[in-house]
Amino acid sequence: MSVENQELSTEEMQDLVTRLYETYATDVLRVSYFYLGDRSKAEDVVQDVFIRLMQSKPQLEVGKEKSWLLKVALNLCRDHWRSAWVKRVFLGDEKIATITDDNDSIESRVEKEALLQAVHSLSPNYREVVLLFYYQGMSLEEISTMTDIPIGTLGSRLTRARKQLKQLLEGADKT
Amino acid sequence: MNNLDNLKQVADEMFSGLKADEKGLRRILSGQKTVKPSFRLYRLVPVAAACAVLVFSLISLQQNKITNEGVPYIQTMVAGNGSLPGELRSHSLPHGAITLKPSGQAPQQGGLWAGSSGNFPLIGVNGRFYRLLTNPSSVPESMLGASLGSVSLLTNEPALSMNDPGIISNVVENGLEVYQAKGMGGACVLASVNGNYRLFQRVGFSGNAVIGNESFGDFLGNTKVVAMQLSGVGTVNDGDAISSLIRLISNADYLNNKTMRTSKTLLIEFDNHLVLQFSVEGDAISACGTWQAAGFTSEFAKYAK
Numbered sequence: 159m160s161v162e163n164q165e166l167s168t169e170e171m172q173d174l175v176t177r178l179y180e181t182y183a184t185d186v187l188r189v190s191y192f193y194l195g196d197r198s199k200a201e202d203v204v205q206d207v208f209i210r211l212m213q214s215k216p217q218l219e220v221g222k223e224k225s226w227l228l229k230v231a232l233n234l235c236r237d238h239w240r241s242a243w244v245k246r247v248f249l250g251d252e253k254i255a256t257i258t259d260d261n262d263s264i265e266s267r268v269e270k271e272a273l274l275q276a277v278h279s280l281s282p283n284y285r286e287v288v289l290l291f292y293y294q295g296m297s298l299e300e301i302s303t304m305t306d307i308p309i310g311t312l313g314s315r316l317t318r319a320r321k322q323l324k325q326l327l328e329g330a331d332k333t
Numbered sequence: 334m335n336n337l338d339n340l341k342q343v344a345d346e347m348f349s350g351l352k353a354d355e356k357g358l359r360r361i362l363s364g365q366k367t368v369k370p371s372f373r374l375y376r377l378v379p380v381a382a383a384c385a386v387l388v389f390s391l392i393s394l395q396q397n398k399i400t401n402e403g404v405p406y407i408q409t410m411v412a413g414n415g416s417l418p419g420e421l422r423s424h425s426l427p428h429g430a431i432t433l434k435p436s437g438q439a440p441q442q443g444g445l446w447a448g449s450s451g452n453f454p455l456i457g458v459n460g461r462f463y464r465l466l467t468n469p470s471s472v473p474e475s476m477l478g479a480s481l482g483s484v485s486l487l488t489n490e491p492a493l494s495m496n497d498p499g500i501i502s503n504v505v506e507n508g509l510e511v512y513q514a515k516g517m518g519g520a521c522v523l524a525s526v527n528g529n530y531r532l533f534q535r536v537g538f539s540g541n542a543v544i545g546n547e548s549f550g551d552f553l554g555n556t557k558v559v560a561m562q563l564s565g566v567g568t569v570n571d572g573d574a575i576s577s578l579i580r581l582i583s584n585a586d587y588l589n590n591k592t593m594r595t596s597k598t599l600l601i602e603f604d605n606h607l608v609l610q611f612s613v614e615g616d617a618i619s620a621c622g623t624w625q626a627a628g629f630t631s632e633f634a635k636y637a638k
Binding site: 172175176179180183184186187188191192195196197200201204205208209212255267270271273274277288292293294295320323 | 336337338339340341343344345346347348351352353357358360361362364492493494495496539
């Protein structure tokens with residue numbers, strides 16, 4: 159079943175955008191931030207995703223709205239990531255900062271930050287699949303449909319990503 | 334916990350402060366997106382801006398030649414952003430130049446903090462953040478306390494490096510030492526900016542404020558307070574009244590890790606002529622996190638001249 163968004167009036171479209179924003183925008187923001195490590199760029203991505211939704215009025219299958227939003231968001235993240243190539247090469251990769259309301263113990267924070275930092279430092283292909291699979295809880299089949307990448311490729315990326323993460327985290331433990 | 338199966342839980346927890354807000358939705362619905370120029374045009378913007386500044390400067394110089402001939406003027410700039418040593422700066426006054434004496438109504442706002450953006454001039458020392466004050470323009474070396482170490486990372490984006498161990502800054506050069514200020518405990522630090530030792534006050538930054546069991550008293554220094562001024566209310570110089578007010582705010586209750594932006598400030602002058610600044614709204618006071626000191630404003634008004 160799909161929602162024929164082309165037929166929605168402006169008011170109905172605004173209602174749909176509001177509903178989807180309230181339900182998924184925070185997820186889109188966090189995934190984008192996790193990908194980019196830059197809050198202002200992640201906020202730009204969220205804005206662009208929902209503006210694109212309003213303008214292009216895609217046919218969204220019920221239950222697949224989040225996939226669509228994340229797909230567009232990741233495409234935009236890739237663009238931002240590529241455009242910041244020069245900065246990254248010359249200034250080095252910046253660490254991802256946590257933005258938390260909680261007061262955690264330092265030990266616990268350090269451990270959690272190491273995990274986030276390790277995921278953030280994976281190459282974009284590995285990072286994407288880890289974010290979608292482990293962070294957003296999507297199955298490989300769903301990710302495959304969303305990204306048009308064969309399940310086998312996604313599976314091997316996930317395996318390599320896990321291996322890299324293990325090395326990164328073991329390295330972090332030793333320091 | 335370093336397990337991918339917990340990634341969702343960990344990420345949600347560590348990014349809990351990151352939420353899509355109503356403002357963003359309103360902007361999307363009203364189509365108020367910032368329209369970025371096309372690639373080529375975008376690349377040309379800095380060049381065009383530089384040309385405009387050059388033309389404007391030439392015109393200004395020409396006009397100054399005609400109208401300001403023989404009239405002395407002071408060159409000013411915002412503290413912390415300059416690179417020319419010896420240049421005079423707005424609000425950068427010699428050590429001890431600001432003294433809080435009762436002389437009618439206290440001014441509306443002190444405005445001693447340098448920089449107004451999120452990335453104000455700061456130093457981060459192992460998770461504690463200190464903001465540059467515009468006053469004094471130079472602190473005497475005799476006030477330097479123990480060294481806390483030297484800046485290991487000079488960065489334009491301190492928020493992204495705030496979990497780094499060591500000392501970071503966006504204004505103090507790499508390798509320069511950061512010192513405690515004698516008698517000021519953890520309230521402030523001193524470091525060299527453009528050749529002069531400058532005062533940096535402990536503040537909240539990017540969600541980082543209080544560490545461990547710190548109380549508001551920890552941000553007030555250990556030396557004697559000689560005056561307090563609350564903008565729009567007045568000044569208190571009496572020793573007993575000051576003791577009572579300091580006791581009151583030292584025991585304030587911690588509200589949150591935010592720093593309020595208010596039009597009211599509390600200036601506290603110490604006997605070493607340093608002046609610290611705090612934002613005030615009702616009985617809430619902030620610099621390093623926001624604290625509630627019940628009855629503070631009314632008590633202050635009672636003593637103020």
